[in-house]
Amino acid sequence: MTKDKGQIRERRGEHRVRLGLSAFTVCFVLSSLSCGGSPVGRLIGPLREVTVISEQWDELEATVRSILQEPVPTPQPEPEFKVRVGTAGKFDTYSRFRIILLIGTVRDTLIRQILGPRIDSLSEGDFGLLKVPNPWFKDQFALIFVAREDSKLVPGLQAYAGRIRQTLRAIILDQMAKAVYIEGVQKKYTEEFGRKYSFTIDVPYRWHVDEDGSGDGFVYVYGHVPDRNVFIHWQDTTWLLAPDSLANLRDRLTGRYYQGDSIDRRFLQAETIAFLAGPCVRLYGVWKNDRDVIGGPFVNYSFNFRGRFYMVDGLVFNPGKPKLDALTQAEAVVRTITPR
Secondary structure, eight states, X not given: OOEETTEXXXXXXXXXXXXXXXXXXXXXXXXXXXXXXXXXXXOBSOTTEEEEEETTHXXXXXXXXXXXXXXXXXXXXEESSEEEEEOGGGHHHHTTBSEEEEXXXXXXXXXXXXXXXXXXXXXXXXXXXXXXXXXXXXXXXXXXXXXXXXGGHHHHHHHTHHHHHHHHHHHHHHHHHHHHTTTOBOHHHHHHHHHHSSEEOOOBTTOEEEOTTXXXXXXXXXEXXXXXXXXEEEXXXXXXXXXXXXXXXXXXXXXXXXXXXXXOGGGOEEEEEEXXXXXXXXXXXXXXXXXXXXEEEEEEEEEEETTEEEEEEEEEEOTTSOOHHHHHHHHHHHTTOEEO
């Protein structure tokens, strides 16, 4: 990594199925939940934790854990989500947790209590997934996976695995953004970036800015404890959004500005997501520095916007400690990029 004023800088064939249940309008169906005016209370549990409640847990445990606890590539792989298992009998207690995943059938007592009498008039379908913001408390989320019968639960969960993970990622990114910006945004940097460059980004309070490479379209912001970096690279032309090409570009940038960092290609993964109303390639994996014998996880967004190319990259350096919370915070900062 680069030296910062004489110091080592902070490190850093899903099948189509009949989905009648998924067509419900949340406010229409959830007769016992409030779609607005939820009470304000202290939510329980750490960020990135999902509380799972299901009467069929013994039969579903392996499937649910395979969906929620898929390892994320870091120097010491960590499960994507932390899992807490709750019981319907203690729902009053578990209803105070941040993210609740309810899994069951239309015949389950708890599901029927939550969805109300309209569950009996649902349109035909095998299973569906509902996302409910602020169900019992402000800033809380509930996901409800419902199947017509027990035999549909495992195939339904497998069919919805990607959607469940994607939905939970979005929820957790929102929660992490609140955590990383709990002391606010440094508006002076937002305003300065807006004047100087073709974008703005929200710099959290107590983070710092390095613009030494701005002449070459490279700036970065960073925070400590743990060390998190977010760089922004831009070009006044578009770029082919091919993972190999983007990984090579990242290596050239970090080789120059992060003193020789590169991607450990053994752990590199790529996906295309929707971001700023357009396609974006999301790279994630492990960075390394062979000279300093250090490394950590990173996440990288690359996209074209109005004739310009942007690469926004977050990384973490937190040796010997868990890294996913910090990486998710860095990604929350990445997602505040606003091209003009």
